[in-house]
Amino acid sequence: MRTTLVLVAAALGLAAGAAHAASYPERPITMIVPFAAGGPTDVTARIVTEHMSRTLGQQIVIENVAGAGGTTGITRAAQARPDGYTIMMGHMGTHGAAPAVYPNLKYDPTKDFEPIGLAAGTPILIVAKKDFPANTLQEFVAYVKANASKLNEAHAGVGSVSHTTCSLLHAQLGVSPNRVAYRGTGPALNDLVAGQVDYMCDQIVNLTPQIQAGTIKAFAIATPERNPAIPNVPTTREAGLPEYQVSAWNAIFAPKGTPKEIVAKLADALDKALDDEATRKRLADLGGDIPDKQGRTPEALAKLVQSEVQRWAQVMKSTGGGSR
Amino acid sequence: MSDKTRGSAPERSGGSGPIRAPQDFVAGASLVALALFALWASADLSQGSLGQMGPGMLPRATAVLIALLGIAIAIGACLRPGPSLERWGIRGPLCVFLAVLAFAFTIRSVGLVVAGPLVALIGGAASPETRLGETVIFAVAITAFCIGLFKYLLNLPIPVLVIPGVVVL
Amino acid sequence: MGDLAANLSLGFSTALSVQNVGLAFIGCLVGTLIGVLPGVGPIATITMLLPITFGIDPVGALIMLAGIYYGAQYGGSTTAILVNIPGEATAVVATLDGHQMAKQGRAGAALGIAAIGSFFAGCVATLVIAALAAPLTRVALLFGPAEYFSLMVLGLVFAVVLARGSIPKALAMILVGILLSTVGTDLETGEERMTFGYGPLAEGVDFAVLAMGVFGFAEVLRNLEHTEAREVVKHAIGRVLPTLEDLKRSVWPIVRGSLLGGALGILPGNGAVLGPFASYTLEKKIAKDPRRFGQGAIEGVAGPESANNAGAQTSFIPLLTLGIPPNAVMALMVGAMTIHGIVPGPQVMTRNPTLFWGMIASMWIGNLMLLVINLPLVGVWVRFLKVPYRLMYPSILVFSCIGIYSVRNLPEDVVFTGVLALVGYALIKLGFEAAPLLLGFVLGRLMEENLRRALSIARGDLMTFVERPVSGVLLAVALVVLVLALLPAVRKSREEVFAD
Numbered sequence: 001m002r003t004t005l006v007l008v009a010a011a012l013g014l015a016a017g018a019a020h021a022a023s024y025p026e027r028p029i030t031m032i033v034p035f036a037a038g039g040p041t042d043v044t045a046r047i048v049t050e051h052m053s054r055t056l057g058q059q060i061v062i063e064n065v066a067g068a069g070g071t072t073g074i075t076r077a078a079q080a081r082p083d084g085y086t087i088m089m090g091h092m093g094t095h096g097a098a099p100a101v102y103p104n105l106k107y108d109p110t111k112d113f114e115p116i117g118l119a120a121g122t123p124i125l126i127v128a129k130k131d132f133p134a135n136t137l138q139e140f141v142a143y144v145k146a147n148a149s150k151l152n153e154a155h156a157g158v159g160s161v162s163h164t165t166c167s168l169l170h171a172q173l174g175v176s177p178n179r180v181a182y183r184g185t186g187p188a189l190n191d192l193v194a195g196q197v198d199y200m201c202d203q204i205v206n207l208t209p210q211i212q213a214g215t216i217k218a219f220a221i222a223t224p225e226r227n228p229a230i231p232n233v234p235t236t237r238e239a240g241l242p243e244y245q246v247s248a249w250n251a252i253f254a255p256k257g258t259p260k261e262i263v264a265k266l267a268d269a270l271d272k273a274l275d276d277e278a279t280r281k282r283l284a285d286l287g288g289d290i291p292d293k294q295g296r297t298p299e300a301l302a303k304l305v306q307s308e309v310q311r312w313a314q315v316m317k318s319t320g321g322g323s324r
Numbered sequence: 325m326s327d328k329t330r331g332s333a334p335e336r337s338g339g340s341g342p343i344r345a346p347q348d349f350v351a352g353a354s355l356v357a358l359a360l361f362a363l364w365a366s367a368d369l370s371q372g373s374l375g376q377m378g379p380g381m382l383p384r385a386t387a388v389l390i391a392l393l394g395i396a397i398a399i400g401a402c403l404r405p406g407p408s409l410e411r412w413g414i415r416g417p418l419c420v421f422l423a424v425l426a427f428a429f430t431i432r433s434v435g436l437v438v439a440g441p442l443v444a445l446i447g448g449a450a451s452p453e454t455r456l457g458e459t460v461i462f463a464v465a466i467t468a469f470c471i472g473l474f475k476y477l478l479n480l481p482i483p484v485l486v487i488p489g490v491v492v493l
Numbered sequence: 494m495g496d497l498a499a500n501l502s503l504g505f506s507t508a509l510s511v512q513n514v515g516l517a518f519i520g521c522l523v524g525t526l527i528g529v530l531p532g533v534g535p536i537a538t539i540t541m542l543l544p545i546t547f548g549i550d551p552v553g554a555l556i557m558l559a560g561i562y563y564g565a566q567y568g569g570s571t572t573a574i575l576v577n578i579p580g581e582a583t584a585v586v587a588t589l590d591g592h593q594m595a596k597q598g599r600a601g602a603a604l605g606i607a608a609i610g611s612f613f614a615g616c617v618a619t620l621v622i623a624a625l626a627a628p629l630t631r632v633a634l635l636f637g638p639a640e641y642f643s644l645m646v647l648g649l650v651f652a653v654v655l656a657r658g659s660i661p662k663a664l665a666m667i668l669v670g671i672l673l674s675t676v677g678t679d680l681e682t683g684e685e686r687m688t689f690g691y692g693p694l695a696e697g698v699d700f701a702v703l704a705m706g707v708f709g710f711a712e713v714l715r716n717l718e719h720t721e722a723r724e725v726v727k728h729a730i731g732r733v734l735p736t737l738e739d740l741k742r743s744v745w746p747i748v749r750g751s752l753l754g755g756a757l758g759i760l761p762g763n764g765a766v767l768g769p770f771a772s773y774t775l776e777k778k779i780a781k782d783p784r785r786f787g788q789g790a791i792e793g794v795a796g797p798e799s800a801n802n803a804g805a806q807t808s809f810i811p812l813l814t815l816g817i818p819p820n821a822v823m824a825l826m827v828g829a830m831t832i833h834g835i836v837p838g839p840q841v842m843t844r845n846p847t848l849f850w851g852m853i854a855s856m857w858i859g860n861l862m863l864l865v866i867n868l869p870l871v872g873v874w875v876r877f878l879k880v881p882y883r884l885m886y887p888s889i890l891v892f893s894c895i896g897i898y899s900v901r902n903l904p905e906d907v908v909f910t911g912v913l914a915l916v917g918y919a920l921i922k923l924g925f926e927a928a929p930l931l932l933g934f935v936l937g938r939l940m941e942e943n944l945r946r947a948l949s950i951a952r953g954d955l956m957t958f959v960e961r962p963v964s965g966v967l968l969a970v971a972l973v974v975l976v977l978a979l980l981p982a983v984r985k986s987r988e989e990v991f992a993d
Contacts, residue, residue, distance in 0.1 A: 347922075347923060347924050348924065350923060351662065351923040351924055351925065354919075354923060355665050355669075358669065362672055362687065365687040365689070366686060366687055369679075369684060369686055370682070370684070373953065376948070376949060376953065377944070377945045377948055377949075378682070379675075379679035379681070379682055379684050379686050380686075382671070382675055382941050382944075383672060383675045383686060383687065386668050386671050386672045386675070387672060389668050390665055390668045390669060390672065393661055393664055393665040393668070394665065396661060397661050397662065397665070400661070407924065409922075410922055412918075412922055413714070413717070413718050416714050416717040416718060417714055417914070417915055417918050420710060420713065420714060420890065420911070420914060421911045421912075421914065421915060423890060424710075424890070424894060424907055424908065424910060424911030424914070425908060425911055427894040427898075427904075427907055428894075428904040428905070428907040428908045428911070429904070431894075431898060431904055431907070432904055436895070439894070440891055440895075443887070443890050443891050443894055444887040444888070444890065444891050445887075447886065447887045447890040447891075448883070448887050450714075450717055450886075451717050451882075451883050451886070453881075453882075453883040454883050455883075458884070459883075459884075459887065462884055462887065462888075463887065466887070466888050466891050467891070470891060470892070470895055474895060474899070480541055480899050481902065482895065482898065482899065
C-alpha cells in the first residue's frame with residue numbers, strides 16, 4: 001500500500017514537473033548579464049535574446065549586475081531558483097579563468113550550473129601602438145622577448161578578458177613585461193592610440209575601427225581563420241605562434257537543478273537564434289564567432305568549461321597569480 | 325562663515341573647561357578614530373615602492389594625514405572657543421534608518437507593494453508632524469505611482485509582488 | 494568655412510525630420526523626468542531606457558539617447574537645487590548655492606538660470622564641436638596618466654576653495670573622501686582593500702549610494718529637526734523666473750563656464766567632471782564679494798551649470814572622432830551604436846557623415862528642447878516645494894530607495910545608504926561639510942589610478958610629473974590656486990579670535 005502511494009506521489013510529482021515544464025515559459029525570463037550595459041557581452045546577450053524571446057513566446061529581460069570581473073552577477077545568478085526563469089550569460093572570464101584569478105570565488109563553474117549553450121565568441125587580437133618597432137608577429141615576439149622589462153602592456157583590470165588573455169601570451173612567451181591597469185578597455189585603448197603604452201590583447205569588437213583607421217597596428221588574430229572585417233590581419237597560426245589560440249567565448253547558463261526539459265527548450269531557442277540570418281549578421285558585424293552545430297549543445301559547453309578552467313589554472317600558476 | 329544657513333544654532337560660548345570648543349574637539353577625535361580604523365583595516369595590504377605603488381600606500385598615507393588633521397583640530401579646540409555639542413536626535417535618525425532597512429529586507433522577499441508603504445510609514449514616524457491617516461493614504465498612493473512608473477513604464481526589473489511558489493511579478 | 498556650413502546644413506536636414514525632432518523631444522522629456530528622481534543619475538537613466546531605442550533607426554536612436562543624457566543631467570541638477578540630492582558628481586556643485594537659493598524662496602530663479610545657462614553653453618559647445626572636433630582630439634591625446642594626475646590634483650585644490658567653513662575640516666573631508674574611494678578591489682593587483690571580504694563592496698562604494706546617504710538622507714534628517722529653517726521655503730515663491738538683475742549677473746559666469754566646461758569635456762577620462770568645480774572656483778575667486786558664495790549667489794549656479802552642459806556635449810568629441818568613449822555614459826552610447834550596427838571609430842566622420850553631423854545638429858536642437866521643456870516645468874517644481882514637508886520627505890525616501898536599488902539591484906546598497914545617512918547626520922552635527930567629501934571621493938579614485946599608472950610607466954621616476962610640460966603646468970597652477978585659497982583663511986583666523 002505504502003509503495004503504491006509513494007509511486008503515485010512520484011508519478012504525480014513528475015507529471016506536475018513535466019506539465020510545468022511543458023508550459024514553460026509562462027512569464028518573462030530574467031537573464032543576468034554580469035557586466036555593464038553596452039559592453040561586448042551585454043550587446044551579444046541583447047542580440048541573441050531578442051530572437052530567443054520570439055521563439056519562446058515570452059520576453060527575456062536583461063538585468064545588468066556588474067562587478068569583480070563579472071563574478072558578482074554570476075554568484076547571484078547561481079543562487080537563484082532553478083525554475084528556468086533566471087538564466088545568465090557567462091563568458092571565458094566568469095566560467096573559465098575566474099577560479100584561477102579569484103581565490104575566494106563563491107561558485108564552481110564546473111558544478112554549480114546547467115550549461116545551455118555557446119552564444120558567440122569574440123576573437124582576441126594582439127595589437128600595438130602605431131610606432132611600435134615591429135611589423136609582423138615574429139618581429140613583435142622577438143622584440144618583446146628582448147625588451148620585456150622596458151615594455152608597458154595595457155589591460156582593463158585584473159580578471160578582465162584583456163588581462164587573462166595577455167597572461168596567456170606572456171606565459172607562452174616566457175616574459176614579464178610591465179602591466180598597466182586601466183578601468184575598462186576604453187581608457188586602455190585611448191592610451192594605446194596616444195602611444196602612452198605599447199601593446200595589449202583585446203576583443204575584436206573594440207579594436208576593428210582603430211585598426212581600419214590605422215591608429216593602432218594589429219599583429220595577429222588568435223583564431224583558426226581570418227576575420228572578414230580585418231582581412232589583412234593574419235592568424236596566429238599563419239604568423240608563427242600557433243599555440244596562442246584564444247577567444248572570449250560567451251555562453252548561456254542556468255542554475256544547477258534547472259529541469260532538463262527547460263534546459264532543452266532554452267538550448268533549442270538559442271540554436272534557432274544562431275541560425276537566424278539577421279541575428280547572425282548583427283553578431284558578425286561585431287566580429288563575433290558563431291559556433292557550428294556541434295559546438296552549440298549543452299554537452300559541448302560543459303566540456304569547454306572543464307577544459308577552460310584547467311587551462312587558465314595552469315596559465316595563472318605560471319604567471320604567478322592575478323597580478324603579474 | 326555664518327552658520328545661519330546650515331540650520332544649526334550653536335551656543336557660541338564653548339565649554340568652560342580645558343576644551344573650549346567641544347564640537348570641534350569631538351570632530352577632531354572622530355577623525356583620529358577613523359584614521360586608526362583605516363590603518364587597521366588596511367594592515368594586510370602591500371605597500372610597494374614609489375616605482376610600483378602597492379594598494380596599501382595611498383590608504384595609509386591618507387589615513388595618516390587625516391589623523392594629523394584630527395589632532396590639529398582637536399588641539400585648536402582647546403585653544404579657541406567654539407560651538408558646543410548639539411543635542412543629537414534619536415527619533416529622526418532611528419526611524420529613517422529603520423525605514424531604509426525595512427525596504428532593503430522586503431524588496432526582494434516580498435516586493436515593492438510592501439516595501440514602498442513600509443518606508444513611507446516608518447519614515448513618517450520620524451516626524452512629530454505626521455498624521456497617521458494621511459500618511460497611510462499617501463504611502464499607498466506613492467507606491468502605486470512608483471510601481472506604474474518604474475515597473476510598467478520603464479520596465480525596470482524591480483520585484484513588485486513576491487509570494488514564494490505562487491507568483492513573482 | 495564653406496565646408497562647415499555645408500556639413501551643418503546636412504546635419505540640420507537630418508536632425509530636423511519630424512521623426513528625429515520628436516525623438517529628441519521625447520528623449521529630453523523622459524530624461525529630465527527620470528533624472529529628477531532622487532538617486533537616479535544619467536547612467537542609470539540611459540541604462541533603463543536603452544531597450545526602448547532598439548526599434549528605431551541608428552541616427553534616431555542616438556538622437557534620443559543623447560536627449561535622454563542631457564535631460565538626465567539637467568534633471569539631476571534640478572533635484573540638487575530643490576532637495577539637495579546630487580544624482581551625479583557634476584550636480585554636487587549645484588547644491589552649494591542652488592539649494593541655498595531654493596531655501597530662500599528663489600528656486601525658480603536658480604532653475605531658470607540653470608536652464609538658460611545650459612542652453613547658451615550648449616550652443617557654444619555645438620559650434621566648437623562642429624568647427625574644431627578633429628584638431629581638438631589631437632589635444633586630448635596629449636593627456637597621459639601623468640597629466641591626468643596633475644589635473645586631478647588641481648581638481649582637489651578646487652575642492653578646498655569650495656569649502657564654506659573651516660578649512661582644516663574641509664581638508665579632512667576631502668581626505669576622507671579619498672580614503673573612501675580606495676575601498677574596493679585594487680585595479681592593479683586584484684587585492685581587496687578594506688572590504689572585509691564583503692561582496693557588495695568589492696567594486697567599491699557607489700557614488701549614488703554615497704551622495705544619497707551623506708547628502709540626501711542626512712539633509713532629510715537635518716530638516717526634520719529644524720522646523721523653523723524650513724518655513725522659509727514655503728514663503729512667497731515670488732517671481733518664478735530669474736529677474737533682470739539675476740540675468741545681468743549671470744552673463745559672464747555663463748560665458749566663462751561654457752568655455753571652461755567645454756574645454757575640460759574634451760579630455761577623455763572624464764575631464765568633464767571637473768568643469769562645474771572649476772567654474773565655481775573661478776567665479777568665487779573673481780567675485781567682488783566672495784562671501785556671498787555658499788549663501789545663494791546666482792553666479793554659483795549660472796557658471797557651473799553652463800560648464801556642466803558644455804562638458805556633457807564636448808565629451809561626445811572623443812567618441813565621435815576617435816571612437817573611444819571618455820566615460821561610462823559614452824561607453825553606453827558605444828554599446829547602443831554597436832547594437833544598431835554602427836561601430837564608432839575614427840572614420841565615422843567620413844564614412845557616416847549623416848550620423849556625425851546629424852548628431853551635432855541634434856545636440857543643438859536638444860538644447861533648445863531642454864529650454865522649451867524646462868522653463869515651464871520650473872513653475873511645477875516650485876509648486877512642488879509647497880507640499881508639506883511631512884508628506885514630501887517620505888516620498889523622497891521612497892523614490893530614493895527605489896533609485897538606489899535600481900542601480901545595481903542590490904538590497905545591500907540600500908542598507909549601506911541608510912548607514913551613510915547616519916554618518917552624514919554625524920557629519921552635520923560635528924560641523925563638517927559633505928560637498929568636499931563627495932569631491933574627494935570622485936577625484937580620489939581618478940587621482941590614485943593615474944598616479945600609479947604614471948609611476949608604473951615611468952618606472953618610479955617622480956620627476957615625470959614635473960618634466961612632462963602639460964603636467965608640470967597643471968601642478969604649478971594647482972599650487973597657485975591653493976595658495977590663493979589658503980591666504981584669506983590665514984588672514985581670517987587672526988580676525989576670528991576677536992570676532993564672534
